[in-house]
Amino acid sequence: MMPKVFITRAIAPSALSRIETVCEVDLWDGEMPPPYSILCDRVRGVDGLFSMITDRIDAGVYEAAGASLKVVSNMAVGYNNIDVAAAQARGIAIGNTPGVLTDATADLTLALLLAAARRIVEGVEYVRAGEWRTWHPNLLAGRDLNGATLGIVGFGRIGRAVAHRAQAFGLRILAYSPSLTDEEAARFSVTPASIETILSEADFVSLHCPLTPETRHLIDAQALTQMKDDAILINTSRGPVVDQAALYAALKEGRIGGAALDVTDPEPMPDDDPLLLLPNVIVIPHLGSATTQTREKMALMAADNLIAGVTGQPLPNAVTT
Ligand code: GLV
Secondary structure (H helix, E strand, C coil): CCCEEEECCCCCHHHHHHHHCCCEEEECCCCCCCCHHHHHHHCCCCCEEEECCCCCECHHHHHHHCCCCCEEEECCCCCCCECHHHHHHCCCEEECCCCCCHHHHHHHHHHHHHHHHCCHHHHHHHHHCCCCCCCCCCCCCCCCCCCCEEEEECCCHHHHHHHHHHHHCCCEEEEECCCCCHHHHHHCCCEECCHHHHHHHCCEEEECCCCCCCCCCCECHHHHHHCCCCCEEEECCCHHHECHHHHHHHHHCCCCCEEEECCCCCCCCCCCCHHHHCCCEEECCCCCCCCHHHHHHHHHHHHHHHHHHHCCCCCCCECCC
């Protein structure tokens, strides 16, 4: 008998057919994620679960699945949606998709940095509103990148790929990671710095840490107070790394220069969130890895983790913490 798996969204056809060669597949192909109660219902008796960041995978899901569940394969590098400790306690393996989305996410970070620095969204809205009457020396004047300082908080794969791209624009890079050594920093031509130094010296602060109890609200009211009054905050990591109410207050009172957010808390951001009324704020809907090629690579990698898990092999990319 083929192992049974539940897949919580439609995925790239190449990944689906790879899974179908080995597994009996139940696929939820809704636009919205399966509600928690339906998720619990559909995982009953499965060997494997292919999940997304929009699925809360906790002890209740493991309980509902029962003893057959061997693997949860998350189609994401982040896994803060999953109770990893509860999975490990039951011997359930967890897979993620590091590496394949590094470039796409770093590209998007630079897109946000450039868009905020050069006021691209304001410019688009200005033209669409029919306000473009003439060229003017002060019209929508933004900020130079060359010679400015970018602070990178979280210097893993994505942080490093951002540094590499930003160096081509002439940005000086300050980087923080708890494990960053002087040798590593030298190898990537960045200056190691504390979070405090980054906050007080950077013109652009970009977040690339995972969401953990330690990083939740890392950028809080106190951190925002330390930032330069024209600094721009870019977040392509996880929304709750930033205290969004404190961010709104800092922006509203002109204590920082702007923000560009690919991730929010909660997601989706409610339509009436006051941040959406501020001209110096850009919000996009969690698009870090959203290229067709990257999403296919993620789906294939997650398929391989799933197949390994249900066939009793070690996962090619297992979450070990
Ligand atoms: C997306 O946010 C991911 O973690 O892959």
